[in-house]
Amino acid sequence: MFGRARAEAQTALVVGLGNPGPRYATTRHNAGFMVVEELARRHGVGLVKSGHQSIWGKGLVEGRPVIAALPQTYMNLSGEAVAALLSYYRLPPTQLVVAHDDLDLELGRLKVAARGGAAGHKGVGSIISLLGTDEFARLRFGVGRPRHDEPIEQFVLNGFYADQRELGQKMVQVAADCLEVILGKGLAEAMQRFHRPFSN
Numbered sequence: 001m002f003g004r005a006r007a008e009a010q011t012a013l014v015v016g017l018g019n020p021g022p023r024y025a026t027t028r029h030n031a032g033f034m035v036v037e038e039l040a041r042r043h044g045v046g047l048v049k050s051g052h053q054s055i056w057g058k059g060l061v062e063g064r065p066v067i068a069a070l071p072q073t074y075m076n077l078s079g080e081a082v083a084a085l086l087s088y089y090r091l092p093p094t095q096l097v098v099a100h101d102d103l104d105l106e107l108g109r110l111k112v113a114a115r116g117g118a119a120g121h122k123g124v125g126s127i128i129s130l131l132g133t134d135e136f137a138r139l140r141f142g143v144g145r146p147r148h149d150e151p152i153e154q155f156v157l158n159g160f161y162a163d164q165r166e167l168g169q170k171m172v173q174v175a176a177d178c179l180e181v182i183l184g185k186g187l188a189e190a191m192q193r194f195h196r197p198f199s200n
Contacts, residue, residue: 010095011065012183014039015082017100017123019157020055020072028143029156031101031172032123033070035141038176040068052088053081062184078123079130086131096136097182099175100124103152105142107160108167110178110194113138114187137187141175143168 016036017029024030040047045059045068056069067089071081086096100123105111115135118125128134144164146155160168174194181190 011067011089011091012061012095012097013067013069013082013085013089013091014061014097014099014179014183015054015069015071015078015085017075017078017098017121018070019074020070024157026159027157028101028160029075031141031143031168031175032099034172035099035139035175035179036068036070038172039179042176042180052084054085056085062180064183066183075123075126077126079126079128082127083130093131093133093136097179098124098127098136098138099179100138100140101143101156102140103143103145103156105140105144107142107144107164108171109142110171110175111140112178112182112187112190112194113140137182139175139178139182139190141171 014036016032018024018033019030037047039061040057043059043061045057045066047055047057047068047070049056053073054069054071056067058067060066067085069085071078073081082096086093100121104119114137117134118128178190178194181193
């Protein structure tokens with residue numbers, strides 16, 4: 001999966017998880033949207049098409065054909081959009097990369113995995129349920145845990161604390177860097193380079 005050598009580049013579906021609409025645009029739970037939007041911006045992939053329950057676009061990233069997508073189903077139904085896109089483009093789940101927030105990682109930590117469970121993330125859980133497999137790559141980035149005993153639902157649907165905003169913006173940039181490495185050089189190299197904290 002996403003190995004270094006390929007006879008020909010396979011199309012990758014790169015999905016950022018989040019909730020649609022301006023109300024959620026800067027919230028922790030929309031970090032996946034932010035990262036895929038940054039990747040698309042860097043590579044001139046216009047996220048201007050609407051269909052398959054997503055906003056999406058096609059282009060090249062590190063020489064590889066990529067479909068970048070933002071599901072418009074709301075987080076808990078993300079699997080509907082992902083399944084629709086994979087089906088339309090006849091892609092297997094092994095060519096899917098999902099970028100999403102993670103409460104169990106501190107802000108400023110990234111983790112790359114080739115497979116695994118949902119670990120309580122309802123968007124990822126929806127994808128696993130609809131695809132019937134957990135055999136797809138994911139890039140997780142930490143948003144940490146509440147400081148002030150806020151309910152988790154409230155915490156993830158709000159923005160970063162004021163003293164975290166700079167690091168949050170940096171994390172989006174570094175996560176987009178990581179996606180570039182996943183797409184261009186493979187999961188193993190991305191794990192080696194990005195499984196460490198970074199500073200702002």
